[in-house]
Amino acid sequence: MSDHPGHHHHDTAPGEERIDDGEGGFRTYAVGLGLAVALTLASFLLPDSGIVWGPAIPMALIVLAIAQMGVHLVFFLHITTSPDNTNNVMALAFGVLIVLLLIGGSLWIMAHLNQNMMPMEQIMQMQR
Amino acid sequence: MSATVAREFGDPNRVGGSRKLPPTWVVSGRGEGGPAPKRIVTGYGFWIFLLSDIVMFSAFFATYAVLVRATAGGPDGKQLFDLRNVAVETGCLLASSFACGMASIAVHQRNLPRFLLAMAVTALFGAAFLGLEINEFAGLVARGAGPTRSAFLSAFFTLVGCHGLHVTAGLLWLLTMMAQFVAKGFRADIIRRFACFSLFWHALDIIWVALFTVVYLLGAGT
Numbered sequence: 001m002s003d004h005p006g007h008h009h010h011d012t013a014p015g016e017e018r019i020d021d022g023e024g025g026f027r028t029y030a031v032g033l034g035l036a037v038a039l040t041l042a043s044f045l046l047p048d049s050g051i052v053w054g055p056a057i058p059m060a061l062i063v064l065a066i067a068q069m070g071v072h073l074v075f076f077l078h079i080t081t082s083p084d085n086t087n088n089v090m091a092l093a094f095g096v097l098i099v100l101l102l103i104g105g106s107l108w109i110m111a112h113l114n115q116n117m118m119p120m121e122q123i124m125q126m127q128r
Numbered sequence: 129m130s131a132t133v134a135r136e137f138g139d140p141n142r143v144g145g146s147r148k149l150p151p152t153w154v155v156s157g158r159g160e161g162g163p164a165p166k167r168i169v170t171g172y173g174f175w176i177f178l179l180s181d182i183v184m185f186s187a188f189f190a191t192y193a194v195l196v197r198a199t200a201g202g203p204d205g206k207q208l209f210d211l212r213n214v215a216v217e218t219g220c221l222l223a224s225s226f227a228c229g230m231a232s233i234a235v236h237q238r239n240l241p242r243f244l245l246a247m248a249v250t251a252l253f254g255a256a257f258l259g260l261e262i263n264e265f266a267g268l269v270a271r272g273a274g275p276t277r278s279a280f281l282s283a284f285f286t287l288v289g290c291h292g293l294h295v296t297a298g299l300l301w302l303l304t305m306m307a308q309f310v311a312k313g314f315r316a317d318i319i320r321r322f323a324c325f326s327l328f329w330h331a332l333d334i335i336w337v338a339l340f341t342v343v344y345l346l347g348a349g350t
Binding site for chain 1: 187226
């Protein structure tokens, strides 16, 4: 942050903002806050608004949440697509991969287990 | 710093292309120029920790999603969740995150009074969030919907409570950061610690976005 630009500036630390003067940094956070508030309001108002077809509401909420996480990452954590951010984005991508495997895999396996499980009475009979 | 460099500096995403940059700026990807500054190594290490923390949360999310219908004849999310309370909690965390951003700008400007003010606002909104959450938990337990009532409620209290514990730890960290800047000034190591703290605080907000969507909004709707 305090380092003079131009020297050994090969990478950016995550969360590090490039501020020439305080105003630029403030604008980033203000835009982030505005977008986050808008997306939060949309999430909370959507279910009762009737704008979205009922069965599609869960998917719409998940899309809004992913969009808001993106807003937080870019405007608050300053994870960007610039080349000096490559390491941070690669680590994030790996984290997202593990999260998707963990959540998706658990739901997939548990749904199949539920489907394939014998009714409870039969299990009780077998145990006798 | 020449005017050209200043102009390039106003282009953090390098949309103008890196060929116009001074040679020392071009990212080679071959580790040229020796090890990265400590500021970057520290931030990167903490980023890895945060991602591992998010992986841990994803395990709790998966557990919750698997157990959400296992109410054992007890109340489900639709009967229990008060979305107005959750909306206020969300507002508190967002305001807190924004104030934390103001604090990091104040650190950049080496402005101690402004930093302390921004951190105090961050702490107040964080504490308000925590108070609302504790109030909600106490209300649920009083209604007989404590963590022992059903697998759904066990998973709920584990997931939401784990986020609450993180906020509690973050609040303690926040107060020590205020004390450290007062006692030691804008020293490089303290600034690195603060950079880690602000990453932590913003990351908690990201987890809360997933939480209010998956647990509260989806839970109250289905």
